[in-house]
Amino acid sequence: MTAFLLKRIGIGFLTLLIASVVVFSVLEILPGDPALLMLGMNATPEALAAMREQMGLGDPVLLRYFSWIGGMLVGDFGRSFTYSSPVIELITERVIVSLPLAIISLILSTAIAIPVGIFAAARRGRVGDTASMGLAQVGVAVPNFWFALLMIYVFAVWLRMVPAGGFPGWGNGIWPALKSLLLPSLALALPQAAILARVTRSAMLEVLGEDYIRTARAKGMPRQYVLWRHALRNAMIPVLTIMGLQFSFLLAGTIIIENVFYLPGLGRLVFQAITQRDLIVVEGVIMLLVASVVVVNIIVDILYAVVDPRLRVRT
Structure with missing residues (x-):
């Protein structure tokens, strides 16, 4: 190891x-x-x-x-x-917004996608599978800023449940800050959840055809236990790959969402630096984002070895 x-x-x-x-x-x-x-x-x-x-x-x-x-x-x-x-002070001020936003989005995306993917795989070719993957296809096709505008209208303008934009700062309390990140996190998470659900379904279908799954079923193990305990773990390699890529995208690709919700994050900082031709800021933020991608990929590689110990020997 x-x-x-x-x-x-x-x-x-x-x-x-x-x-x-x-x-x-x-x-x-x-x-x-x-x-x-x-x-x-x-x-x-x-x-x-x-x-x-x-x-x-x-x-x-x-x-x-x-x-x-x-x-x-x-x-x-x-x-x-x-x-x-x-530049490091600018990045520090902005990353405390972008990093929680990316983490919350990834948690929401995973919480939505994996159950949907398992549900669709367990009902392959049936109504539930078709409906789930149809909604996932819509999620892939629709851009996240459209979800953002729709949720602003529904939850901020119509229902008045959350603010339409802005960030109060963590010093004003954790709940007000999290509340202001809820809609942008959901807008970022929905398209990513659609992609992850499709990958989870494909990986699960491949695993469900293996001999050890049929053996487990023949032994009388409960269906849900076989799905969640045996099939899901062996289907996690491609799922972890997509999750790692999604986190990097969520951290680096929030320019549109942060501008829609007027959030003072890294994405908005990069956008402002480009428009103001502040190349030093652009250099620093790009290298920070590259470093975050490298760190996330290392963590994903470690999770590969945890999920499948055979990879430790192969690599």
Whole structure:
């Protein structure tokens, strides 16, 4: 198990290194002057010269790259020119919104999808299966911002059960903060639940045809016990894969939802940084999101080994 973990962590560090080179290189080869891009066409020559000096554009490329990487290793992501504050502070302020939003969305998605997938697999070809997968297909086809607008109208405007947008902050109490994240979490979770339900059904159908499932049924084990205890565990490998990908997407892909609900999260920060040409903020957030994807993939690989111990030997 130790060798398995070390191998996965080594691959994760290599991925981060390659991603840092790609992110830095893409911004390096962008046409135009980065200082002019950030300050705009009306900037004075003195302001442009000061910006170039502040960004270190006169230094060699390798020196700038290693300086950037070295700063991130000690928690220095640079300083935002738009907000006039360290990037790490901006990220810290926003991640306490985006991370709970992603976690709640993943919990809701899993709680909806796995029972629906098992239900559909156990009733293959019957009305329940057709209805469940039909609804799942609708969930896959409909974008999450449409669900967001629909839920704002129903639960915030019509029923007045939850706020339509904004975030009161965790300092004003856990329940008001969670209440403001409920609708955006559900809007993010529904399309992901539809995808996960279809994957769960397919994986369960493949497992339910195995000999050990027929043997368990022949021994007189209760049907629900066979489904949840034997079939589900052996069908979890593809399900865990999708869950890992979904969490990364939920953390990194919340730009539209956070703007719809006016949430001060990472997605909204990236959107504002792009529109304001604050490239330093964009670099820092992208590397943070890449690191989160790497960490989630390592956790998923560990869960693979927990679910199926044979993978520890193979890898």
